[in-house]
Amino acid sequence: MFDSLLFDLMLVILIGMLSQWIAWKYRMPAIVVMALAGLLVGPVFGLINPQESMGDLFGPIITFAVAIILFEGSLNLDVREIKGFSKPVGRIVTIGAFIAWIAGSLAAHYLAGLSWEVAFIIGGLFIVTGPTVILPLLRQARLKPRPAAILKWEGIVVDPFGALLAVFAFEFIKFINAEVTLKSLLLFFAASAFAVLLGWFAALFIGNSFERGSIPEFLKAPILFVVVLFTFVFADEIMHETGLLAVTAMGMKMANMRLTTLADVRHFKENISVLLISGIFVMLTASLDPKILIEIFNPAIMLYVAAMLFVVRPLSIWISTIGTDLNVREKLLIGWIAPRGIVALTVSGYFAGILLENGYKDAELLTALTFALVLSTVVLHGFSIGFIAKKLNLTTTDESGVAIIGGTRFAAELAQSIKDTGNEVLLIDQSWAALADARRRGVDSYIGDILSEQIEYHIDLTPYRYMLAMTKTDLYNAHICADFEPDLGRDHLFQTAFHVGKDVEAFTVVGGQTLFSPSISIYSLEERMHAGHVIRKTLITKQYSYTQYLRERDDKSILLYLLRADGSIEFFTPNVELQANAGDAVLALSSPAKTIERVKERLEGENGDSDIPYEKLEELFTEDSSEGKRDIPGEAPKSNGNSK
Known part of the structure; x- marks a missing residue:
């Protein structure tokens, strides 16, 4: 309509916020509304194409958004919150995540036709079940406390680590393919350790500054915003892809510092994160090539999505929870509910660009594959969680x-x-x-x-x-x-x-x-x-x-x-x-x-x-x-x- 970058940015933000409001008003998953809105203004009607209009800025904007989203998620990883059900949560986010990674990677290779390299990277990413989509579903279903708590904290804990697992898989595959030497791989792990320390020290610095009152109230949010971006970029410049690890470590450290002023950053977390999540999601869907959108209905992709829903997720939950006190009904529900959200789509777009630059042509399917999985899980789980929970007698609807x-x-x-x-x-x-x-x-x-x-x-x-x-x-x-x-x-x-x-x-x-x-x-x-x-x-x-x-x-x-x-x-x-x-x-x-x-x-x-x-x-x-x-x-x- 208007050949203007300013217009495209305005429209992206407007559509994102309007989608959030419509989702709240009509009790719909926000990610579904944003996806449909982005598809309508992008591939369907061709009003905007953010990737073309933004050019070289598109990648850095996505990258910054992912860093902030991961920081926001890790800032909620307070270990005190999982007391009482730490054993099943611990099993699911470790053993369960590993099984989901391996099984998902096998499905991506044999069913979706991806190369081993791309399959293992995307398999690591798809272990996530984001809190931005799981929390609205839990409110809707009114589950009993234990299954609700396990699903919620699985989403929060695993959410930041899906991207990190994908990063490590990428570096390891390059080592296997002799693209990097053992020295380079060890250097990557050393740089990753440095990124963790950098995030840890950044959290100490900003947290103690908040506690001492060294930073005035009106500067807390913008200074935190700058420190997060500085930590991400500094680590990433030393070794590519370690910036995500740095901001995750920073968020986790701040979450467990028992800061009395942690509430002071809520406006930063909510306003900035919601704005970025909405805008970035619309940007990604609006930039989809119509050919990729049609590719969603590829039988191979549909078969892969079905395998993730009905085989990979239930298998990972049932095996990982052996020896815990979860009953069969709880395992059935948790094994079914695993909606992928905004982090999965944004990070997959991020890795699609990196893999394409490194010569992996089949990475072109990543966005379509991710979008198909995200949309399928959100819709199917969103419309079925209440019904299944009632049938399994795992709801609290009769309480007052x-x-x-x-x-x-x-x-x-x-x-x-x-x-x-x-x-x-x-x-x-x-x-x-x-x-x-x-x-x-x-x-x-x-x-x-x-x-x-x-x-x-x-x-x-x-x-x-x-x-x-x-x-x-x-x-x-x-x-x-x-x-x-x-x-x-x-x-x-x-x-x-x-x-x-x-x-x-x-x-x-x-x-x-x-x-x-x-x-x-x-x-x-x-x-x-x-x-x-x-x-x-x-x-x-x-x-x-x-x-x-x-x-x-x-x-x-x-x-x-x-x-x-x-x-x-x-x-x-x-x-x-x-x-x-x-x-x-x-x-x-x-x-x-x-x-x-x-x-x-x-x-x-x-x-x-x-x-x-x-x-x-x-x-x-x-x-x-x-x-x-x-x-x-x-x-x-x-x-x-x-x-x-």
Whole structure:
């Protein structure tokens, strides 16, 4: 359309971001949307061809993008995160990866017709199962914790090493073919060791600089960006292809330095990485030759993809997990789910150019082969994971776990009441101090931003069916609900009522459902907590109906949620009228006056003393409520006219 490099760059970035948004909006794998968009503007309609328009810049841009993507992935390799299931993960990422490499290489040679050299290189690359595609699938399927955790951490751990294995395979093959001497091969390994040390020292330098406050906040992201690129280029100039190893080592070191300022680089990781991933993926697909695109339907390539799906992956998982505590159902699921993602496609394009330069003509098929495998695995695994997980009874759809966003006294009290019902609960806030009440009550908590893309690298959200946005920033609550709507559905997203102050006239943001009945802001809830209000649990029986409860309850009480007889939870909202049956329980935030009356009625029934000073009751009640005690006398309602 326009013969302009500037236009091509703008269009690539625009299409990439639009694809990400469409994928989020309609709950589709982003890689599929980006692939289709790149194919439409590139080979199909011929609007752009980034490789032609960028010329010599195309290769360095791809190379830099791969370095940053690998650094971003390795920055999540915190060894603390795999405690408890380290044995199966360790087996899968070592023995399983080796088996997948050898079996995949054999399939590439005998089925796809690639030379041994190219087959072993691409076989090493295809061991990856990227977290950028596996995490959305896990959210969609809501797997049980163990298989979900194994799949997630396999993707994170193996992702950076697929490219490195391909590099080592490339150098070793050159040695076998006498293209390099043993001295050159040893020099390569020495240079690789130097790259690891370089990445290690770079991580120490930048990490300690962050910790000491030597770098101001506004310079942290750009300086980290520069250091990553410098580390990559410096190592690569000393020995080609070792730059990837250097940035991976840098990321792994930073991930395990226990940096308190690691959260400060999240904007770098999320904004830069998402932008590059989107743009680079569109560039690669838009630059495909139509002939290569047609080559995807080559019977040999299709046979290779089928072998990778139904033979190589299951074989590597079953053999590598012998002797672990994984059951047959878990092995079946893990052996099927292995979507390849953006790293596989970007790195394969990177190696295709290198191999072609070294005279390997069959490397022309690498992009088509990779694209066929990526698209097949993402589509097939994306549409089948939920169905297969349900059939294998590996889903958590029947649980009523609750994730509460916002660390307040009321939130901690609500979380403890949910925990007491036997349901999973997690309290999340960006402030350590805000979670003090939760820690004191023994409620699980996490310090971080729920809107961070990296949140799922650190905590498993699959057990939580409901999400309650209860921070003191109304717009932030609305954004949380909007962001998680594609994953949880609006029926499972709630937020506290908007706080309308004297300087605020109206809000127009539509978020989740408004919490509680009647609706109330988190500010008002906090005021009530400080005034002595407590969460009371009332059992509904045949003698004491829900209608009677509503008639007799305190007018100032706030209905919070219903605890069904089967242990599930349903939250009250102003717009939906819930009905409770015998065996259910109502949990409400009740005023101290009503609670004191209940206490007095019970004590009078037990002692026959009607002259208990009201002030004494109030004093005792205040002491109990300040300590977080909710099991107070009079908690259970009178069911048959006799109160104990």
